[in-house]
Amino acid sequence: MNFIAWLIVACEIGFWIVIVLGLFTRYVLKKDKLGLFLLALTPVIDLLLLLMTGFDLYRGATATTAHAVAAVYVGVSIGFGKSMIEWADNRFRYYITKEGSKPTKRTGHEHSVHYLKGWGRHVLSYVIGAGLLLGMIFFIDDTSRTEVLWNVLRIWTVALGVDFLIAITYFVWPRKG
Template identity: 70%
Template sequence: MNFVAWMIIASEIGFWIVIVLGLVTRYVLKRNKLGLLLLALTPVIDLILLLATSVDLYRGATATTMHALAAVYIGVSIAYGKSIIQWTDERFRYYVTREGAKPIQRFGMDYAIHYLKSWGRHVLAYLIGAGLLTGMVYLIHNPSRTEALIGALKVWTLALGIDFVISISNFIWPKRKKA
């Protein structure tokens, strides 16, 4: 595995460590402001990954799928970060501290609308990640070194389209409660 792959793994581990530390600090240690500060550090992890990827490419590395995955990771982290933290916060409060309301399960039109909003976040992640990918292609300005980036962008565009079809299908065949 190359340097960028390890940085992506470290970023994901760091993301969850910061979230868990933030929640433990906030709810178990009752240090609300410090817990919120820890949770607010998650974008710093994205910045570190962006810098590591940029330096690797600047030093002349040929862009790989891992470089593309770093851009995807950053886009997804920025677009979904707040909702992931909120989702984790609700479950931590309910299942760990036994405080707060039980997390709701969505069905029917409520689920379809929620999924469509999530697809909107996917679009935002795509715009951020595609912007990073396009920026890398433009800055490197060497097609033989950026093939993997263009390929990843094509695959992600297809995945975004498939996600849209799934999103619309939820309105046609709504998710039902299991009996």
């Protein structure tokens, strides 16, 4: 694995460590401001990944799948970050601090609407990540060095379409309770 691939793994681990520390600080140590500060560090992790990826390409590296995944990671982290933190927050409150209500599994129309909102987050992630991929392609300006970026963009476009079809099927065949 190359440096960027390891950096993506480190950022993902760092993302969840910061969230767990933020929730622990917030709910167990009862330090709301410090907990919020730690949770607010998640975009800093994305920025670090983005800067290191750009620097690697600036130094002349040929774009790899890891470079493309870095752009996808940043897009997904921004698009889904808030909902992932809320998901973790609800479960931490219930399972660790024994506060709040038990998270429930959505069914029927509620699940369909929730999934469609998730698809909207996927679109936002796609717009951000695709913008970063296109920015890298434009910045490098050498098709022999950016072919992988185009391929990942094509695959992600298909995945976004498939995700939309799945979202629609939940309205036709709602999830049973």
